[in-house]
Amino acid sequence: MKPDESFLPVAVVTGGARGIGLAMGRWFLENGYRVVLVDIDAGTLAQAAGALDRSGHVLAIHCDVSDPKQVQAAVEKVEAVFGRIDALVNNAGVAVFKPLAETTFEEWRYVMATNLDGVFLCTQACAPVMQKTGGGSIVNIASISGLRASTLRSAYGTSKAALIHLTKQQAVELGNVGIRVNAIAPGPVETEMARLVHSAAIRRDYHDAIPLNRYGTTEEIASVAGFLCSETASYVNGQVLAVDGGFDAAGVGLPTLRKPVEI
Structure with missing residues (x-):
C-alpha cells in the first residue's frame, strides 16, 4: 500500500469469490474502496482476486x-x-434444501x-477495528426466505429469519458507537448456482410470482449494499430491505389474476 492511500476506505466482503459477493467487491472497487474478499474456496478466491486486483487494492483471505x-x-x-x-458485507452463506423430516441435525448446524x-x-x-476510525457500516445478506416461509427451507429460512433479528440487535447496540x-x-437472483439448480418449470413459477417477472442480477444486489454502506444512507440503521422485484409484496396473490392492466 502506498503511504498516500491509507485514507482510502476498506470494505470486507465474505463469500466474495463468486456471485453476489464478487459483484459487491467489484462495486466497492469502482467506488474508491480497497477491497478484502473472504471465502472458504481458496482456488476460486485466488482467481477472483486476480481478476479484480488494481495496484494492491484487493486482498484475498482464505477463511471459514x-x-x-x-x-x-x-x-x-x-x-x-x-x-x-x-x-x-456478511454475504457468505450455505443452503440445504430438504423436507423438514429429512434434514439432519448435522445439516441444520452446517447451515x-x-x-x-x-x-x-x-x-x-x-x-472494534471500525470504531478506531469513527465507525462504519455493516450489511447482512439475508433472504426473502427469512421473511416468508417456503417448502424445503426449514434450516435455510430459519437461519435467515434469525439473521434479520440479529441485524436489529446489532443496529441497536453498534449504532451507539457509529456503526x-x-x-x-x-x-431469486441470476447466479451460476441458480442456473444450475432451477429447472425451466421453477423459473416459470418464480417469474409468475414476481411482479417484475424476472430474477434479479448480482449487480442489482451489490448496488443496494453499496448504497447502504455509503454516506447517502447515513441515517438508515436496523432496516431490512427486500430486493426482490416485489416478490414479498405480492404475498399470496394468484399469478393468474396478476396480468398487465391498461392504465
Whole structure:
C-alpha cells in the first residue's frame, strides 16, 4: 500500500469469490474502496482476486467464517495490511434444501454455523477495528426466505429469519458507537448456482410470482449494499430491505389474476 492511500476506505466482503459477493467487491472497487474478499474456496478466491486486483487494492483471505480463530486471524490481517475497516458485507452463506423430516441435525448446524454464527463472529471481530476510525457500516445478506416461509427451507429460512433479528440487535447496540447495521433480503437472483439448480418449470413459477417477472442480477444486489454502506444512507440503521422485484409484496396473490392492466 502506498503511504498516500491509507485514507482510502476498506470494505470486507465474505463469500466474495463468486456471485453476489464478487459483484459487491467489484462495486466497492469502482467506488474508491480497497477491497478484502473472504471465502472458504481458496482456488476460486485466488482467481477472483486476480481478476479484480488494481495496484494492491484487493486482498484475498482464505477463511471459514464459522471458525472463531480463522475469523479473528483474518481481521487481524486486514488491519495489518490496510489499517482500517469501513464496511463489512456478511454475504457468505450455505443452503440445504430438504423436507423438514429429512434434514439432519448435522445439516441444520452446517447451515446455522455459516449463515448465523459467521455473521456474529465477523461482526464481533470487525466492529472494534471500525470504531478506531469513527465507525462504519455493516450489511447482512439475508433472504426473502427469512421473511416468508417456503417448502424445503426449514434450516435455510430459519437461519435467515434469525439473521434479520440479529441485524436489529446489532443496529441497536453498534449504532451507539457509529456503526450502522442493515440487512438485504434478496429474492431469486441470476447466479451460476441458480442456473444450475432451477429447472425451466421453477423459473416459470418464480417469474409468475414476481411482479417484475424476472430474477434479479448480482449487480442489482451489490448496488443496494453499496448504497447502504455509503454516506447517502447515513441515517438508515436496523432496516431490512427486500430486493426482490416485489416478490414479498405480492404475498399470496394468484399469478393468474396478476396480468398487465391498461392504465
